[in-house]
Amino acid sequence: MDFQQVIDTDGRIEPRDQMPDAYRQTLVRQIAQHAHSEIIGMQPEGNWITRAPSLRRKAILVAKVQDEAGHGLYLYGAAETLGVDRAELLDLLHAGRQKYSTIFNYPTTSWADVAAIGWLVDGAAIMNQVPLTRCSYGPYARAMTRICKEESFHQRQGFEAMTVLSRGTAAQQQMAQDALDRWWWPALMMFGPPDAASPNSAQSMAWGIKRFGNDELRQRFVDATVPQAEFLGLTVPDPALSWDGEHHRSGEIDWTEFAEVMKGNGPCNRQRLEFRQQAHADGAWVREAAQAYASKHRPVA
Amino acid sequence: MTPVQAYTLRLGDDCLVLGQRLSEWAARAPTLEEDVALLNIALDLLGTARSLLGAVGDEDALAFLRAEPDWTNALLVELDNGDFGRTMARQLLVSAYQVPLWAALASSTDPVLAGVAGKAVKEATYHLDHASAWVVRLGDGTAESHARVQAGLDGVWPYAAELFETDPLVESLVQQGITAAPAVLLPVWQQTVERVLAEATLTVPESSWRPTGGRSGRHTEAFGYLLAEMQHLHRAHPGASW
Numbered sequence A: 001m002d003f004q005q006v007i008d009t010d011g012r013i014e015p016r017d018q019m020p021d022a023y024r025q026t027l028v029r030q031i032a033q034h035a036h037s038e039i040i041g042m043q044p045e046g047n048w049i050t051r052a053p054s055l056r057r058k059a060i061l062v063a064k065v066q067d068e069a070g071h072g073l074y075l076y077g078a079a080e081t082l083g084v085d086r087a088e089l090l091d092l093l094h095a096g097r098q099k100y101s102t103i104f105n106y107p108t109t110s111w112a113d114v115a116a117i118g119w120l121v122d123g124a125a126i127m128n129q130v131p132l133t134r135c136s137y138g139p140y141a142r143a144m145t146r147i148c149k150e151e152s153f154h155q156r157q158g159f160e161a162m163t164v165l166s167r168g169t170a171a172q173q174q175m176a177q178d179a180l181d182r183w184w185w186p187a188l189m190m191f192g193p194p195d196a197a198s199p200n201s202a203q204s205m206a207w208g209i210k211r212f213g214n215d216e217l218r219q220r221f222v223d224a225t226v227p228q229a230e231f232l233g234l235t236v237p238d239p240a241l242s243w244d245g246e247h248h249r250s251g252e253i254d255w256t257e258f259a260e261v262m263k264g265n266g267p268c269n270r271q272r273l274e275f276r277q278q279a280h281a282d283g284a285w286v287r288e289a290a291q292a293y294a295s296k297h298r299p300v301a
Numbered sequence B: 001m002t003p004v005q006a007y008t009l010r011l012g013d014d015c016l017v018l019g020q021r022l023s024e025w026a027a028r029a030p031t032l033e034e035d036v037a038l039l040n041i042a043l044d045l046l047g048t049a050r051s052l053l054g055a056v057g058d059e060d061a062l063a064f065l066r067a068e069p070d071w072t073n074a075l076l077v078e079l080d081n082g083d084f085g086r087t088m089a090r091q092l093l094v095s096a097y098q099v100p101l102w103a104a105l106a107s108s109t110d111p112v113l114a115g116v117a118g119k120a121v122k123e124a125t126y127h128l129d130h131a132s133a134w135v136v137r138l139g140d141g142t143a144e145s146h147a148r149v150q151a152g153l154d155g156v157w158p159y160a161a162e163l164f165e166t167d168p169l170v171e172s173l174v175q176q177g178i179t180a181a182p183a184v185l186l187p188v189w190q191q192t193v194e195r196v197l198a199e200a201t202l203t204v205p206e207s208s209w210r211p212t213g214g215r216s217g218r219h220t221e222a223f224g225y226l227l228a229e230m231q232h233l234h235r236a237h238p239g240a241s242w
């Protein structure tokens, strides 16, 4: 079967299969961006590990940040099946030439942000990623299957942490509401621009990389999340939010904010990238040592 | 607090403080594999700490509401991470001590310690393998890595002696078969550490300075900052649940 036949019959493309260059490039860009998001995402949450308010929460958070590093590994591995290597992709990230999710350019200024990220950001990630388990590219689809299991665990833990806060002291409730106020709109933006303004979406759909439009996935997220906010007794920061008998319809998203964060002007773009660059530079001597050791001790053939 | 509880708390404090230190590496490791590994080790230590603290009292009250003089961890685990070489050198010294300690405690007459140690010995064996492999790679890697890990080792080395100190509490527990004598653990530790350092082409440091005080609550300056960071949120909301 040639590439188009595989796509038309909803089959899987594997690394050795013939594939159009544009398909390969689209996948490399998307998988790399996804991998970068996993590792940049370790920062805002890692920010609270040393300050977690109970040992149980500390353990949950350490495990979660560790999972995100693991997700990065799976995804860089999937990208490598397309003929690029991790070091090269990291260089592109560090040079600002490849992107990561805009959501991680917002600061985590309170403990409730950790809970809100689990609930909303992992929640939105699941909406986006579950369809990717049926992506036409086999290694990406399989990586997503593993990742989605862990993301849904993160989402449940986040929601549970949020539940405790919203049933807690007045200060905790306020913390929870404040986190929802700050994370709600950025979470909606995680689904990307409206379909009409998303030029590459149609081609990705035709290739079986993308299965649903941005707007449809966003709507599913809103429908799933608004009742959860109600359950928590928290107010979604959208005065225009309404129920049309079938769906919870949100108000207008401020796409100028999204465009600014994309451009590098979010509150933490510079901080996140500099942190990564610094960690990478600080680790250079260690990676060099590992390489030098390996070549000294390479078994003689 | 009973003598066994006081001793259990020492071991729990070692694990909690080292776990806290290692978790500071989150998202900063030299490779993604190391991000996974360091957090994995931090998580193991945190888990062991929770079991031990939980056997003594309320784990969160013990972790978040004790002031510096009430902590009885060894000074070695509270030292700042420094670079990756220092962190791995410290981990080697600690894990080479914890492996024979947990192995001995697994047959302790105290059921709590025996239970915790049975699981912890497997984890510590992995921590020791991991740290040893890195110390060897760094020591026998490049000139820079050799110099860095040697410097890291030199910095943490004097603090290892405290792990093998004895006092009336330890002596009474040794007599009751609850724990192993430090004098029995020390040669095992020495053998492990010297073997790894030899393979790493590193020099065994010599030091006549033996800083001490952790077991009686006299800590380093760095420890106050560690506690301030770890405890501030919990303390800012008295009585809250999380």
Ligand SMILES: [Fe+2]
Pocket: A038, A067, A068, A071, A147, A151
């Ligand atoms: Fe993830």
Ligand SMILES: [Fe+2]
Pocket: A068, A122, A150, A151, A154
């Ligand atoms: Fe996640």
